[in-house]
Amino acid sequence: MLTSSGDLVLAQRTLWKDENDRRAVDDHLEGDHFDREPGLGLLSVVIPARNEETCIAATVEHLQLELEMRKIPHEIIVVDDASTDGTARALERLRRRMPQLVVLKNPGPHGFGRAVIRGIDAMSGDAVVIMMADESDDCRDVVRYWTLLNEGYDCVFGSRFIRGGCVIDYPQFKLLLNRLANLFVRILFAFRLNDTTNAFKAYRRSVIDGCRPLISPHFNITLELPLKAITRGYSWVSVPITWRNRRAGQSKLKLKEMGSRYLFICLYILLEKLLSRGDFRKNRTFTA
Ligand SMILES: Nc1nc2c(ncn2[C@@H]2O[C@H](COP(=O)(O)OP(=O)(O)O)[C@@H](O)[C@H]2O)c(=O)[nH]1
Ligand SMILES: [Mg+2]
Numbered sequence: 001m002l003t004s005s006g007d008l009v010l011a012q013r014t015l016w017k018d019e020n021d022r023r024a025v026d027d028h029l030e031g032d033h034f035d036r037e038p039g040l041g042l043l044s045v046v047i048p049a050r051n052e053e054t055c056i057a058a059t060v061e062h063l064q065l066e067l068e069m070r071k072i073p074h075e076i077i078v079v080d081d082a083s084t085d086g087t088a089r090a091l092e093r094l095r096r097r098m099p100q101l102v103v104l105k106n107p108g109p110h111g112f113g114r115a116v117i118r119g120i121d122a123m124s125g126d127a128v129v130i131m132m133a134d135e136s137d138d139c140r141d142v143v144r145y146w147t148l149l150n151e152g153y154d155c156v157f158g159s160r161f162i163r164g165g166c167v168i169d170y171p172q173f174k175l176l177l178n179r180l181a182n183l184f185v186r187i188l189f190a191f192r193l194n195d196t197t198n199a200f201k202a203y204r205r206s207v208i209d210g211c212r213p214l215i216s217p218h219f220n221i222t223l224e225l226p227l228k229a230i231t232r233g234y235s236w237v238s239v240p241i242t243w244r245n246r247r248a249g250q251s252k253l254k255l256k257e258m259g260s261r262y263l264f265i266c267l268y269i270l271l272e273k274l275l276s277r278g279d280f281r282k283n284r285t286f287t288a
Contacts, residue, residue, distance in 0.1 A: 039150050040204070043067070043074040044125030045142065048115035049133035053086035054248035059135050060094055060101060066139035072146055077102045077122060078133070079115040112252070113221030116199070117214050129202045130225075134246035137200045141241045145202035154234035154282075156202040157226055159195035164240030171245065177255060181262065188270060189227065193238050196226050197262075200241065207234045210282055215268075219253055220261040227269040233282040 045063060049056050060076055067074045080087055080103065091103045104122055106115050116130055127149050131137050145156040160167045161182075167175070178197060185196045199222040211228040214221065230236060272280060 040126040040146075041073060042125040043072055043142075043146055044119075044123035044128045045074060045076045046116060046119030046123065046128055046130050047076065047078045047133050048081065048112055048119065048130075049078050049083065049087055049091075050081045050110075050112075050115075050252055051083045051085045051087060052133040052249055053083070053090050055134050055246065056087055057090050057094055059131075059133050060091075060098070062135070063131070063139045063142065064098060064100065066143060070143050070146075072143065075100050075102055075124060077104060077119045079104045079106055079119045081106045081110045081112075081115045082108065109217070111217040112219045113214070113216040113224075116221050120208055120214075123205075125205065127202060127204045128208060130199050132200065134249060136243050136246055138242045141200070141239075142202075144239060144241075148237055148239065149202055149204060152235070153237050154204050154207045155226070155229050155236040157193055157195070157236055157238045158198065158200055158241030159193065159238050160198065160241055160243045161194050162238065162240050165195075165242065166240075167243050167245075169245035170243070174255070185223070185227070185266060188266060189230065189273070191230060193226070193230070193236075195238075197222055198243070200243070201226060203229065204234075210234065210280075216261070216265055218261055219258050220265040223262055224265050224269070227266065228272075228280075231269055231273045232280050233278075 045067075047056075047059065052059075056078065060078065063076060076098075078091055078101065080091060082105075088103075088105075091101075095101050095103050102122065104118060106118050119130075120128060127146070129142050129145055131142065141158055145158070148156045159165050161179075170178075181197055182194050186192070186194060199219075203225065207229050208225075210232055211225060214224060216224040226236075278284060
């Protein structure tokens with residue numbers, strides 16, 4: 001439950017792994033304003049997938065089970081981006097017995113960002129969680145996200161690097177680059193969020209609509225969404241999450257190809273922040 005001053009009072013403490021996690025949430029409440037938003041009816045989970053035959057079934061089944069158990073009305077949208085392995089077959093088998101599963105094919109052009117946008121465009125939910133296909137994100141964190149959205153936040157941003165969060169088997173070099181990139185983003189935008197680059201986040205539909213047009217074709221969508229949401233004045237909270245490296249299949253993130261694209265989207269949104277005089281902010285109702 002949230003008080004009008006934005007303090008978080010956790011009605012369901014059992015959702016958090018322990019008392020430290022709860023305090024970590026309290027410590028990371030941010031956002032430059034907080035208007036209480038109405039409760040939500042349906043959750044959409046968008047999962048981009050490319051050549052994930054070894055893990056897509058487990059990812060979807062575990063998620064479905066967790067959401068059923070918690071009685072969260074949901075749909076799961078998997079966007080298959082021209083996979084050349086058995087991903088499409090695995091999804092077809094799942095779809096036959098899971099009415100909540102929507103399988104979309106991205107006919108091209110391809111790319112992580114394009115697949116995420118295609119999933120978001122097709123969603124029927126009042127809010128969306130973007131989740132990976134390789135079992136790296138914890139389904140229980142999706143439930144935590146949903147709880148916080150229902151308490152009134154516009155966005156919930158998981159962080160693996162605050163008290164209560166953790167990473168398992170993160171490749172060392174990638175971890176170093178990740179921490180440097182996130183430090184750079186933090187300094188550039190002057191906020192406390194320290195895991196901006198991770199895609200696994202939750203947004204109300206109103207935030208997604210307020211961040212359009214979405215322009216990132218590749219992994220830079222992972223920066224575009226949270227940076228726009230924060231810059232445009234949506235409320236957000238950061239909570240500890242767990243991430244584990246994939247145990248099967250191959251990583252598709254090509255750091256060399258992504259560096260300049262990440263920089264591009266950062267500078268694009270920084271320019272909006274510095275020069276647009278708030279034209280794109282939430283609840284902007286007049287033009288001058
Ligand atoms: N639809 C789609 N999904 C992608 C693409 N590239 C990566 N993914 C998915 O994005 C998620 C994260 O990719 P992954 O390879 O695990 O990146 P890493 O964890 O950073 O190494 C996985 O679910 C992938 O299947 C793509 O081009 N299209
Ligand atoms: Mg991964």
